[in-house]
Amino acid sequence: MGLKAVVNSPSPAASTDESGAVEVTNVGHVYETASGTTEALTDISFRVETGRFVSIVGPSGCGKSSLLMMIAGLVQPTRGTIIAGGRPLVQPDPTRIGVVFQDASLYPWLTARSNVEFPLSLRHVDRKIRRERAEAALELVGLAGFADKHPHELSGGMKQRVALARGLVQDPPILLMDEPFAALDEQTRLTMGDEVLRIWERTRKTIIFVTHGLSEAIHLSDEVLVLTSRPGKLVDRVAVDLPRPRSFEVMGGRRFEELRERIWQRIRS
Amino acid sequence: MNTATVRSTGARVIPAPVARAALVAALIAVWQVAPTIGLVDPRLLPPPSVVGPMIVHLFGESGFQGHLATTLLETVIAFLVSVPVGFILAILIGENKYASDIFKPLVFFVFSIPKSIFLPLFIFAFGISFHQKVAFGVFSTLFIVMMLSFAAIESVRRDHLVVARSYGATRMQTVLRVYLPGMTPVLLEAIRVSMIFNFTGILLAEMYASREGLGNVIEQWGQGFQLDRLMATIVVIAAIAIVFNETIRALESRCEHWRE
Ligand SMILES: Nc1ncnc2c1ncn2[C@@H]1O[C@H](COP(=O)(O)OP(=O)(O)O)[C@@H](O)[C@H]1O
Ligand SMILES: [Mg+2]
Numbered sequence: 181m182g183l184k185a186v187v188n189s190p191s192p193a194a195s196t197d198e199s200g201a202v203e204v205t206n207v208g209h210v211y212e213t214a215s216g217t218t219e220a221l222t223d224i225s226f227r228v229e230t231g232r233f234v235s236i237v238g239p240s241g242c243g244k245s246s247l248l249m250m251i252a253g254l255v256q257p258t259r260g261t262i263i264a265g266g267r268p269l270v271q272p273d274p275t276r277i278g279v280v281f282q283d284a285s286l287y288p289w290l291t292a293r294s295n296v297e298f299p300l301s302l303r304h305v306d307r308k309i310r311r312e313r314a315e316a317a318l319e320l321v322g323l324a325g326f327a328d329k330h331p332h333e334l335s336g337g338m339k340q341r342v343a344l345a346r347g348l349v350q351d352p353p354i355l356l357m358d359e360p361f362a363a364l365d366e367q368t369r370l371t372m373g374d375e376v377l378r379i380w381e382r383t384r385k386t387i388i389f390v391t392h393g394l395s396e397a398i399h400l401s402d403e404v405l406v407l408t409s410r411p412g413k414l415v416d417r418v419a420v421d422l423p424r425p426r427s428f429e430v431m432g433g434r435r436f437e438e439l440r441e442r443i444w445q446r447i448r449s
Numbered sequence: 450m451n452t453a454t455v456r457s458t459g460a461r462v463i464p465a466p467v468a469r470a471a472l473v474a475a476l477i478a479v480w481q482v483a484p485t486i487g488l489v490d491p492r493l494l495p496p497p498s499v500v501g502p503m504i505v506h507l508f509g510e511s512g513f514q515g516h517l518a519t520t521l522l523e524t525v526i527a528f529l530v531s532v533p534v535g536f537i538l539a540i541l542i543g544e545n546k547y548a549s550d551i552f553k554p555l556v557f558f559v560f561s562i563p564k565s566i567f568l569p570l571f572i573f574a575f576g577i578s579f580h581q582k583v584a585f586g587v588f589s590t591l592f593i594v595m596m597l598s599f600a601a602i603e604s605v606r607r608d609h610l611v612v613a614r615s616y617g618a619t620r621m622q623t624v625l626r627v628y629l630p631g632m633t634p635v636l637l638e639a640i641r642v643s644m645i646f647n648f649t650g651i652l653l654a655e656m657y658a659s660r661e662g663l664g665n666v667i668e669q670w671g672q673g674f675q676l677d678r679l680m681a682t683i684v685v686i687a688a689i690a691i692v693f694n695e696t697i698r699a700l701e702s703r704c705e706h707w708r709e
Contacts, residue, residue, distance in 0.1 A: 252615055254614060254615055271617075272616070272617055273617070274617050279612075281608060281611070285606075285608040285611070287609060287612075287627070288706055288707045288708070289630045289631075289707045298616065298626075299616040302613075302616055302617060302618050302619075302622055302626075303617070
């Protein structure tokens with residue numbers, strides 16, 4: 181397999197901080213529908229250390245979303261176990277894991293602020309604290325002045341920022357993002373990528389980021405997990421040994437091309 | 450915004466609301482002039498100058514007040530029964546796949562039948578009474594409420610529900626904070642359309658057989674050739690219907706962006 185050989189070595193072996201670690205062991209998932217069964221994922225195992233930025237790439241339909249939903253506790257794996265933040269997950273736990281979806285999925289009847297406060301209000305957090313935290317989260321994503329706007333008054337990129345703030349508002353150690361910028365135009369996508377990196381560097385959360393953009397995955401991540409489809413299988417783990425911050429030169433350099441080529445080959449095989 | 454600019458190739462000399470008001474005014478003017486100059490028999494079409502004062506006069510008549518009160522009461526009661534009952538039935542059916550498979554087609558079948566043909570049965574069951582009017586009003590409204598409620602439930606976006614779940618919403622929180630606001634735009638439309646069915650049902654039942662109510666006086670004054678009174682009542686009923694409809698429509702437009 182050669183899997184071991186490519187596992188990111190610069191990650192400090194001393195990392196015993198389980199608070200943001202995600203451990204996926206022999207996970208498989210089968211969907212049962214009226215028209216039959218679909219084996220979405222089979223025998224997936226990997227571990228993400230606390231504070232790491234890991235991307236998952238793979239062709240559409242290979243089970244990336246399913247995998248993320250299982251880590252979030254929204255879907256139960258048919259096989260295997262998932263441990264997040266040191267404990268198994270039997271149902272969604274928003275204090276451990278925040279999720280950002282492809283469509284921002286904001287509630288159109290709530291303002292940006294109320295959307296961000298939503299997770300807190302579900303837990304009956306005191307109104308004042310709720311407000312403070314929502315403001316802080318909106319400021320973190322660069323939307324301080326837009327708290328009172330409704331989603332229909334915001335651009336696609338701004339909506340995703342609100343969704344990001346909503347994911348961050350309870351300060352979970354783990355953040356899952358499912359193709360969060362796929363619906364945005366190229367330029368906004370690049371800006372949002374930088375934004376996520378800035379937030380990651382400030383908060384040092386574990387981020388698991390699903391994308392089908394190979395460049396985006398390499399640009400952002402410490403490590404790229406490569407899935408292939410039918411059924412979804414983990415075929416490679418590529419450590420991105422490019423120095424940060426990843427400047428324009430680094431991204432246009434030879435090593436970047438090598439990594440990109442390798443991931444591309446693995447996806448096609 | 451864009452459709453308007455694309456379509457208005459010619460200059461828009463008059464704003465649409467002004468043009469609309471002018472059109473209504475012109476129709477009223479024709480209604481006034483035609484009987485006055487003898488184009489139509491004023492006994493067949495009493496002009497606004499007769500109908501207007503008649504409306505004022507009718508509101509002062511205790512008999513008319515009673516008829517108006519009866520109709521409004523029947524309408525309100527039938528509405529307050531049929532809308533919640535239809536909505537709750539729709540939720541119970543819509544939530545369960547098996548129940549949906551059984552009941553949804555039946556609701557569609559019954560909805561397609563003209564309700565007026567059942568009026569004689571309602572008289573057998575309830576007699577010619579207040580209850581009979583209300584029951585027929587409920588019957589006329591229930592199925593449209595259910596059909597529109599099915600649509601309202603389906604209009605709730607799945608991803609909105611997933612978000613709620615991922616942030617640990619309880620079942621009750623999901624209903625109150627996601628389902629209800631998510632359904633509101635379609636639900637308001639349901640309320641508006643249901644009222645049209647409801648009001649129609651009540652008036653029809655009154656016209657068919659009754660001793661009181663606006664439907665009854667319309668029938669009476671039509672038969673008795675009292676067209677000034679008939680026209681005045683028609684205007685009153687039309688005004689009630691339009692005011693209700695427009696009120697709900699105003700609420701709808703306030704939450705129009707909720708659908709996005
Ligand atoms: N709720 C579901 N019911 C049945 N099949 C599903 C469901 N969700 C996903 N699938 C199937 O599982 C496979 C993986 O889907 P998904 O996880 O969405 O992949 P990706 O996110 O990589 O595009 C696909 O074949 C898809 O059709
Ligand atoms: Mg997906």
